[in-house]
Amino acid sequence: MVLGAFLASVIILSIAIAPSLFAHAVDWGDGLPSRSTQHLIFEVTTDKQAYKTNETIVIKMNITNPTDSDVWLNFSSGHQFDYRIISAGGQVLYRWSDNKAFIMVLTHIKISAHSSYVRVFHHTPTDYPLKPGRYMIEGVVVGYFTGSTEIEVLD
Numbered sequence: 001m002v003l004g005a006f007l008a009s010v011i012i013l014s015i016a017i018a019p020s021l022f023a024h025a026v027d028w029g030d031g032l033p034s035r036s037t038q039h040l041i042f043e044v045t046t047d048k049q050a051y052k053t054n055e056t057i058v059i060k061m062n063i064t065n066p067t068d069s070d071v072w073l074n075f076s077s078g079h080q081f082d083y084r085i086i087s088a089g090g091q092v093l094y095r096w097s098d099n100k101a102f103i104m105v106l107t108h109i110k111i112s113a114h115s116s117y118v119r120v121f122h123h124t125p126t127d128y129p130l131k132p133g134r135y136m137i138e139g140v141v142v143g144y145f146t147g148s149t150e151i152e153v154l155d
Contacts, residue, residue: 037144039067040111044083044139044147051153053132057123059083061139061147065111072110078103079142081119085128086136086148093135094128096121 040063047058061081065071073080079102085094111117123137130153138148 037071037073040065040071040145042139042141042145042147044137044149046137046149046151049151051130051151053153053155054125054129055153056125057130057137057151059121059123059137059139061119061121061141062116063109063111063118063141063145064116065113068113070110070112072108073141073144075107075109075142078105078107080107080109081121082140082142083121083123084138084140085123085130086138088134088136093130094123096123096127 043062043064045060045062047060051057061083063073079097082095082097084092084096086092109117132153132155134150134152136148136150138146140146
């Protein structure tokens with residue numbers, strides 16, 4: 001009985017104190033892009049513009065911070081980046097994050113002043129095979145940026 005009351009007190013105290021302790025350690029803000037991200041430059045590129053069928057596509061997402069201050073991007077989970085492949089007709093054919101699970105914990109990326117953060121994806125035919133045609137590769141920094149580039153798949 002005493003042990004049960006003690007544990008209940010510890011749990012209640014932990015719930016009451018934890019947010020204020022954590023808030024002092026890291027300022028996560030409201031999870032929305034802040035004004036400090038407005039000067040960041042987001043680019044989505046591929047290693048080539050034209051590919052043969054069954055060829056791996058290297059997708060690079062680059063966030064550049066040209067300012068004199070470090071910038072932190074805060075995320076509500078481990079899902080920080082994503083990409084989609086969109087047909088010439090506008091249909092989403094593939095989304096990298098589909099059927100994936102992400103850790104449910106607050107995460108962040110620091111982009112130092114006058115530097116870049118790069119994330120690279122390798123889209124293989126086993127992910128989703130592309131037939132000959134034109135496609136848009138849309139890259140996403142979840143909650144912050146979206147950019148795109150076009151590719152062509154040849155016979």
